[in-house]
Amino acid sequence: MNAGELLGLDRAHVWHPYGPMPGVRDSYLVSSAEGVRIRLADGRELIDGMSSWWAAIHGYRHPVLDEAVRDQLGRMSHVMFGGLTHEPAVRLCATLVELTGLDHVFLSDSGSVSVEVAVKMCLQYWRSRGRPAKRRLLTWRGGYHGDTFQPMSVCDPEGGMHRLWAGVLPEQVFVPEPPGGFDAPVDPGYLDVLAGAIERHSDELAAVIVEPVVQGAGGMRFHSPEYLRALRELCDAHQVLLVFDEIATGFGRSGAMFAMDHAGVRPDVMCVGKALTGGYLSMAATLCDAGVAEGISRGELPVLAHGPTFMGNPLGAAVANASIGLLRGTDWAGEVARISSGLRAALEPARSVQGVRDVRVLGAIGVVQLDHEVDITAATSAAVAQGVWLRPFRDLIYTMPPYVTADADVAQIGDAIAAAAKAG
Numbered sequence: 001m002n003a004g005e006l007l008g009l010d011r012a013h014v015w016h017p018y019g020p021m022p023g024v025r026d027s028y029l030v031s032s033a034e035g036v037r038i039r040l041a042d043g044r045e046l047i048d049g050m051s052s053w054w055a056a057i058h059g060y061r062h063p064v065l066d067e068a069v070r071d072q073l074g075r076m077s078h079v080m081f082g083g084l085t086h087e088p089a090v091r092l093c094a095t096l097v098e099l100t101g102l103d104h105v106f107l108s109d110s111g112s113v114s115v116e117v118a119v120k121m122c123l124q125y126w127r128s129r130g131r132p133a134k135r136r137l138l139t140w141r142g143g144y145h146g147d148t149f150q151p152m153s154v155c156d157p158e159g160g161m162h163r164l165w166a167g168v169l170p171e172q173v174f175v176p177e178p179p180g181g182f183d184a185p186v187d188p189g190y191l192d193v194l195a196g197a198i199e200r201h202s203d204e205l206a207a208v209i210v211e212p213v214v215q216g217a218g219g220m221r222f223h224s225p226e227y228l229r230a231l232r233e234l235c236d237a238h239q240v241l242l243v244f245d246e247i248a249t250g251f252g253r254s255g256a257m258f259a260m261d262h263a264g265v266r267p268d269v270m271c272v273g274k275a276l277t278g279g280y281l282s283m284a285a286t287l288c289d290a291g292v293a294e295g296i297s298r299g300e301l302p303v304l305a306h307g308p309t310f311m312g313n314p315l316g317a318a319v320a321n322a323s324i325g326l327l328r329g330t331d332w333a334g335e336v337a338r339i340s341s342g343l344r345a346a347l348e349p350a351r352s353v354q355g356v357r358d359v360r361v362l363g364a365i366g367v368v369q370l371d372h373e374v375d376i377t378a379a380t381s382a383a384v385a386q387g388v389w390l391r392p393f394r395d396l397i398y399t400m401p402p403y404v405t406a407d408a409d410v411a412q413i414g415d416a417i418a419a420a421a422k423a424g
């Protein structure tokens with residue numbers, strides 16, 4: 001099929017993320033990707049400023065990751081996980097336990113499902129402890145936790161389209177978004193808001209769920225790790241579990257292996273996904289500490305009743321092991337710091353572009369926020385004209401490039417973001 005035929009069928013039949021049907025604008029047709037470059041069917045090459053939505057931290061077609069998949073393919077691509085187990089999954093879970101300090105791992109196939117499992121763990125924990133009234137969640141506004149219904153219920157109520165789903169989504173407890181700025185001084189007034197809400201609702205709260213330090217798809221905002229320390233203390237004081245969603249931030253993106261490491265606190269339950277497999281395959285994990293697992297095990301139904309068909313997928317687990325191995329074998333923190341300073345320099349000129357409200361960088365994440373909704377088509381094609389792939393949303397043009405992105409490519413991403421800001 002030629003490009004025109006493919007794009008015609010795509011528009012007519014294929015749903016894309018957050019898209020209408022039939023499609024109204026053409027997607028870019030990709031033929032391959034290698035290193036940090038995506039090759040389009042028409043021959044153009046684009047530097048990937050998005051790491052395919054936080055996932056491809058080592059870039060594409062990495063020889064070590066390719067080999068890990070090929071090697072596993074030669075043994076088995078999948079076997080069911082009920083009653084069977086295998087080395088790739090066991091090794092992966094042991095590594096995640098070692099990296100996070102948590103005790104138990106539940107593997108699933110996507111971030112949203114890992115959040116569903118996290119919520120199920122928390123609700124079941126309190127049921128098992130004889131406190132079924134503790135079944136609501138508290139979160140701060142501006143968050144994103146996935147697109148299935150429990151995760152949607154704790155997404156930002158505006159961005160998450162809660163009005164559309166009134167009467168369907170469970171009604172959770174929201175506090176205002178945390179004050180912005182990783183280095184900003186802590187706002188005692190906001191600490192009072194957190195304390196008041198957790199105390200007031202403690203009888204009905206199963207858990208507090210937040211993205212630590214970086215709120216991703218809910219608004220690309222950064223906050224002080226101090227608020228996570230406060231949440232840890234408040235949750236302990238009021239018998240509420242604490243869930244960290246590190247699906248976007250895990251594996252080095254914010255400059256720490258996990259964003260929670262900036263705060264030096266551990267949650268009771270944690271989700272990882274996206275970069276877990278280096279962007280190769282769809283896999284996520286929910287981790288919990290021994291207390292949560294014991295609580296569940298002492299209940300009337302002493303099991304966690306969840307079991308995805310593709311749980312523990314050997315190909316995914318093998319490439320996740322290889323990706324984590326790559327990370328640990330390199331100075332990833334140095335690479336992220338290098339990209340961070342590259343982005344700081346490269347995004348500075350965007351500050352003076354008309355319509356730009358804020359420019360912020362943390363770890364290998366760079367964000368330009370406009371004072372208006374981005375014209376996605378115009379901004380995207382301006383970036384593509386500069387040889388860079390970006391996917392703006394709402395009022396945000398942002399980048400989280402692969403950790404292997406060279407300095408010159410980081411500079412080019414900065415130019416493309418400035419061009420996108422002018423165009424959009």
Ligand SMILES: *Cc1c(COP(=O)(O)O)cnc(C)c1O
Pocket residue numbers: 110111112113115144145146147211216217245246247248273274
């Ligand atoms: C992407 C994301 C999810 C959802 O993951 P999927 O794999 O898309 O289901 C959940 N939480 C956060 C913080 C995310 O960035």
